[in-house]
Amino acid sequence: MSIATIATAPIDGQKPGTSGLRKKCKVFMGAHYLENFVQAMFDGIGGVEGKTLVVGGDGRFHNDVATQTILAMAAANGAARAIVGQNALLSTPAASNLIRTLETDGGVILSASHNPGGVDEDFGIKFNMPNGGPAPESVTNAIFERTKTLSQYRIWQGAPVDLSAIGVTKLGEMQVNIVDPVEAYVDLMQRLFDFPAIADMIKDGLKIRFDAMCAITGPYARAILEGALGAPDGTVVHGTPLPDFGGMHPDPNPTWAHELMDEMMGENAPGFGCASDGDGDRNMIVGPGCYVSPSDSLAVIAANAHVAPGYSDGLKGVARSMPTSAAVDRVAEALGIDCYETPTGWKFFGNLMDDGRVSLCGEESFGTGSDHVREKDGVWAVLMWLNIMAATGKSVPEIMEEHWARFGRNYYSRHDFEAIETEKADALMADLRGKLDSLKGHVEGPLTVAEADDYEYLDPVDGSTSAQQGVRVVFEGGARFVVRLSGTGTSGATLRLYLESLETEKLDLEPQAALMSVIAAAHAITCLEQHTGRTSPDVIT
Missing domain, CATH: 3.40.120.10 (Alpha-D-Glucose-1,6-Bisphosphate, subunit A, domain 3)
Known part of the structure; x- marks a missing residue:
C-alpha cells in the first residue's frame, strides 16, 4: 500500500x-x-x-x-x-x-x-x-x-x-x-418548516404522491414524508435509488414524470403531487388537475414564504435566471424587495446569497431553493408548498387561482430540441446574433419586435461579466422569447426555446394556445426549421 x-x-x-x-x-x-x-x-x-x-x-x-x-x-x-x-x-x-x-x-x-x-x-x-x-x-x-x-x-x-x-x-x-x-438534511428541514402543521394536514386526510423517479430523493422523502410527517407507506413511489434509475429519465417534468401526471390529472387524484430528479435538486409541483410551472412555483413561494418558520421575517430579496418568467418580479415589487436577473446556473445565485442580497432563487428548469444551502433543492420546494397549504388551508388549484387573480398570469413554456448536431445549433445561434441589430420593428403576425439583445450579466457583487448567456427577443406589450444552448446534455446540442406572455384577464387558457403567436414568431425569426430540420420540440415543459 x-x-x-x-x-x-x-x-x-x-x-x-x-x-x-x-x-x-x-x-x-x-x-x-x-x-x-x-x-x-x-x-x-x-x-x-x-x-x-x-x-x-x-x-x-x-x-x-x-x-x-x-x-x-x-x-x-x-x-x-x-x-x-x-x-x-x-x-x-x-x-x-x-x-x-x-x-x-x-x-x-x-x-x-x-x-x-x-x-x-x-x-x-x-x-x-x-x-x-x-x-x-x-x-x-x-x-x-x-x-x-x-x-x-x-x-x-x-x-x-x-x-x-x-x-x-x-x-x-x-x-x-x-x-x-439523510440525517443532517432532515434536521435542517425540521428547522425551516412547520412539521406539526403539515403532519396535522396529512392526518386530516391530505393524500400525497411523491415520485422519486428511482433516484436519490427516495430515502429523503421516505424519512420526511412517511417518517417525520406520518404519511402512509407508499406515499413515496419509485423510492429506491437505482444505478440506471429503473430505466427512467429522472427529470421531473410532465413528459418524463408521466405516471405522476396521469395520476394527478385523473379521477380521484391525490391532493398534492410532486417529483424530484436524479440528484435531488429539481422539483415538480402538481395539484389535482393543476400543473404548476416552475416559474409560477417560484412566484407563489415568494408571495407566501413568510408562513414557514424559517422565513417568518420575510425575504431579503429574490433572484431568477434570465429565461425564467417575470412572474416573481411582480411579487417582489409588491413586497418591496429587490429582484435580480442572472444567467442560468446556480453559481450566479451563490454570490447574491453570500452577500445577503437574496433569500430565494429559482430557475425555470424546475429548480427552486433558498439561502439554506447553495444549490437548488427539490425536497425543500415540496415542503415549502406543503407548509403554504397547511398555513392557508387552500389546495394547489385554489392557491394558483388566487395568485393569478392578484398578480396576473405569465403564460410560459420551454421547448427543448434535443441532440441537434452541434454545428447546426451553433449556426442557428450565430445567424440569430448576426441579425439582432436589425430586428427592432420587425413584424411577425400580430407581434412587433420592441428590442432584441444577447444577454450579458454584470455580477453586482464581484464585478465579473458573463457574455452570450442567451438571445432575447421582446415584443411590444411584453411578450418575449429566449433562445440558448443548454450546458447539461452529453450528446450533440440541446436548443432551448423559452416563451412568455403576460395576461391579466384571460387566466384559464391552455398555455400552448396562449403562446401560439409567440411560438410562431420564434420559429420564424430563428429560422429554426431551416437550420435544424426540426418542426416540433422533443420536450415541452
Whole structure:
C-alpha cells in the first residue's frame, strides 16, 4: 500500500459546463479519464493538502467506483479528511448542507443531475466551493486549463474503503468519515418548516404522491414524508435509488414524470403531487388537475414564504435566471424587495446569497431553493408548498387561482430540441446574433419586435461579466422569447426555446394556445426549421 505517481497525457474535451463535467459513462470509464479530471480539479482549486472534502453522488452507475477513485486520489494528494455519504450517496442539496455546516473546504459531487443513468448513459462530476455552491467560472476555467497540461496524477494504491459502514476509518493518512446521507438534511428541514402543521394536514386526510423517479430523493422523502410527517407507506413511489434509475429519465417534468401526471390529472387524484430528479435538486409541483410551472412555483413561494418558520421575517430579496418568467418580479415589487436577473446556473445565485442580497432563487428548469444551502433543492420546494397549504388551508388549484387573480398570469413554456448536431445549433445561434441589430420593428403576425439583445450579466457583487448567456427577443406589450444552448446534455446540442406572455384577464387558457403567436414568431425569426430540420420540440415543459 503506497502512493503511486501515474504518467498520463492531456485528454481533450474536459471543459466543465454550468454544472461540472458531464459525459457518457463509458467516457469516464476510459483509461485515465476520471483520474485526469480529478487531478486537474484538485490542482485547479489550489491543491487539497490538509483540506477536508465532502464526497458523494446520486447513485447512478459508476458512482461507487468513481468515489473510491476520488478518495484514493484525495489521500494521495494530502487531504486530511473526507466526509462521505453511506454507500457513496448524497443528494446535491444534502452535500451542500454538509459542506456548509461542517465548514469543510468544499466537496466533490458525482451526478449528471436529471440525465439518464446506466453504463450506456450519462455521468458527471463537479466541485462545490466552501460556501456549498458550484464552482464559479474562474475556478472551472482554472480546472480546464490544468487538464490541457497534466502529465501525471497521484493515487493511493491499497484496499478500498467500505462505503457501507457508518463510522471513521483511514485511507493512508487521510481520515474517512462515512455518514448517514439523510440525517443532517432532515434536521435542517425540521428547522425551516412547520412539521406539526403539515403532519396535522396529512392526518386530516391530505393524500400525497411523491415520485422519486428511482433516484436519490427516495430515502429523503421516505424519512420526511412517511417518517417525520406520518404519511402512509407508499406515499413515496419509485423510492429506491437505482444505478440506471429503473430505466427512467429522472427529470421531473410532465413528459418524463408521466405516471405522476396521469395520476394527478385523473379521477380521484391525490391532493398534492410532486417529483424530484436524479440528484435531488429539481422539483415538480402538481395539484389535482393543476400543473404548476416552475416559474409560477417560484412566484407563489415568494408571495407566501413568510408562513414557514424559517422565513417568518420575510425575504431579503429574490433572484431568477434570465429565461425564467417575470412572474416573481411582480411579487417582489409588491413586497418591496429587490429582484435580480442572472444567467442560468446556480453559481450566479451563490454570490447574491453570500452577500445577503437574496433569500430565494429559482430557475425555470424546475429548480427552486433558498439561502439554506447553495444549490437548488427539490425536497425543500415540496415542503415549502406543503407548509403554504397547511398555513392557508387552500389546495394547489385554489392557491394558483388566487395568485393569478392578484398578480396576473405569465403564460410560459420551454421547448427543448434535443441532440441537434452541434454545428447546426451553433449556426442557428450565430445567424440569430448576426441579425439582432436589425430586428427592432420587425413584424411577425400580430407581434412587433420592441428590442432584441444577447444577454450579458454584470455580477453586482464581484464585478465579473458573463457574455452570450442567451438571445432575447421582446415584443411590444411584453411578450418575449429566449433562445440558448443548454450546458447539461452529453450528446450533440440541446436548443432551448423559452416563451412568455403576460395576461391579466384571460387566466384559464391552455398555455400552448396562449403562446401560439409567440411560438410562431420564434420559429420564424430563428429560422429554426431551416437550420435544424426540426418542426416540433422533443420536450415541452
